Amino acid sequence: xxxKEASARVRRSPEQVRAAVHQAVVxxxxxxxxxxxxxxxxxxxxxxxxxxxxxxxxxxxxxxxxMVTTRLERDSPxxxxxxxxxxxxxxxxxxxxxxxxxxxxALVRAVVLSMPNSAHAKAERAQHFQRRMHSIExxxxxxxxxxxxxxxxxxxxxQLIAPFYIRVIFGIDPPAGGYPELLVDRLLGNGSAPCSxxxxxxNQDRIGWRGPAVP
Amino acid sequence: xxxKEASARVRRSPEQVRAAVHQAVVxxxxxxxxxxxxxxxxxxxxxxxxxxxxxxxxxxxxxxxxMVTTRLERDSPxxxxxxxxxxxxxxxxxxxxxxxxxxxxALVRAVVLSMPNSAHAKAERAQHFQRRMHSIExxxxxxxxxxxxxxxxxxxxxQLIAPFYIRVIFGIDPPAGGYPELLVDRLLGNGSAPCSxxxxxxNQDRIGWRGPAVP
DNA sequence: CCTCGGAAGCAAATATTTGTGCTTACGATG
DNA sequence: CATCGTAAGCACAAATATTTGCTTCCGAGG
Numbered sequence: 001x002x003x004k005e006a007s008a009r010v011r012r013s014p015e016q017v018r019a020a021v022h023q024a025v026v027x028x029x030x031x032x033x034x035x036x037x038x039x040x041x042x043x044x045x046x047x048x049x050x051x052x053x054x055x056x057x058x059x060x061x062x063x064x065x066x067m068v069t070t071r072l073e074r075d076s077p078x079x080x081x082x083x084x085x086x087x088x089x090x091x092x093x094x095x096x097x098x099x100x101x102x103x104x105x106a107l108v109r110a111v112v113l114s115m116p117n118s119a120h121a122k123a124e125r126a127q128h129f130q131r132r133m134h135s136i137e138x139x140x141x142x143x144x145x146x147x148x149x150x151x152x153x154x155x156x157x158x159q160l161i162a163p164f165y166i167r168v169i170f171g172i173d174p175p176a177g178g179y180p181e182l183l184v185d186r187l188l189g190n191g192s193a194p195c196s197x198x199x200x201x202x203n204q205d206r207i208g209w210r211g212p213a214v215p
Numbered sequence: 216x217x218x219k220e221a222s223a224r225v226r227r228s229p230e231q232v233r234a235a236v237h238q239a240v241v242x243x244x245x246x247x248x249x250x251x252x253x254x255x256x257x258x259x260x261x262x263x264x265x266x267x268x269x270x271x272x273x274x275x276x277x278x279x280x281x282m283v284t285t286r287l288e289r290d291s292p293x294x295x296x297x298x299x300x301x302x303x304x305x306x307x308x309x310x311x312x313x314x315x316x317x318x319x320x321a322l323v324r325a326v327v328l329s330m331p332n333s334a335h336a337k338a339e340r341a342q343h344f345q346r347r348m349h350s351i352e353x354x355x356x357x358x359x360x361x362x363x364x365x366x367x368x369x370x371x372x373x374q375l376i377a378p379f380y381i382r383v384i385f386g387i388d389p390p391a392g393g394y395p396e397l398l399v400d401r402l403l404g405n406g407s408a409p410c411s412x413x414x415x416x417x418n419q420d421r422i423g424w425r426g427p428a429v430p
Numbered sequence: 431c432c433t434c435g436g437a438a439g440c441a442a443a444t445a446t447t448t449g450t451g452c453t454t455a456c457g458a459t460g
Numbered sequence: 461c462a463t464c465g466t467a468a469g470c471a472c473a474a475a476t477a478t479t480t481g482c483t484t485c486c487g488a489g490g
Binding site: 112113115125126129154157158159161162163165166169170171172175183186 | 327328330337340341344347369372373374376377378380381384385386387390398401
Binding site: 228253254255265266269270 | 486
């Protein structure tokens, strides 16, 4: 035992540390009994010295933001289905699927928590939002390029994104059958489509309405 | 002046303390430069000894929850306009008006922040939500009693409440003209009604940030 | 009028979080 | 193969937050 705990002092690479810390944040955000999240707890869970966390990220907010953007980018394949409706549906279905896991809910919660409130952070907040909405913008752009007429970002925000967030925030499970379809149809039915034809109100609870431009 | 600072040791009644602390929470939540909120700061702002806050509320979460329910109950007049549409519109307009003040935004933010995440708090969270939705339930009940056929709570949640929350969370201002009407019409007519009017008029592709929009 | 329970204030102890100086391992580069 | 920059680990210090023991005031009953 001359080198008493030399082997105990394992040094992991920066990338390993980063991943471990991110994972610890997600774990703590999903797992625990309402415990509040803080840097020492995160570091301990990650098996990393807390000073490393302080030095690298400086604050819990920065860490949360970093984790969120990393995860969101990693988990957004953003495949092109060929139609606006298909893309929106894929997005919605991925969101619902993610919402059904504790990690997914934790991620959304972290997005909300890491949203800066301060007045001076106006620009930062806008940028944050932009990044969060990146895939949606992409979908809109592609639709426009195809000649489809996508709903405005505002409409998508109100009718597609907002329902997901509100459910995560209040801990309400999404309805069982065809929830993504319901939302997307609602959005497309009154958003971009001209009011001609089937402006019917029949769509209260039913689903299965076909999108206008699906070949 | 043998009793040197006797007058400095002002004792306020429990109710006064409660009100002062609640107000301090709202102030700190709306005011500051992104400072995080904590009990010592609240107590100082309220001019109350921090031990009083610890003893009475025990935790920041409990304090937030108490403040939120108190304020929400106080600020929900819940008048009967005679029609479902009128009631929903009144609710939405009150919400939008409240969203335009820093205090209102702070209150919504506090609702979100005080929403317990923990698994074991599912019942607590549901109760919290119920209380929050009380006025909406009331509106639905009245409509049913009148013979009107109100949307489901789920529909109202998705199409009316969620858009408000998402905007507060992301710091996006509600669209300028007739936003409450837009949402309520969409909800009631599921999009068929506002075709002639404001649906596709002004707001093309713009999201209103606080302040000038991103170019 | 007296006492007694509840709650607020004060001060001091304790616990927790955050920050700092220094040491040490790893890998890239010459 | 030596050196050098980066970043992690350790120990300890500073700052903050939380808890506790006691005192004081107020109002409700006896």
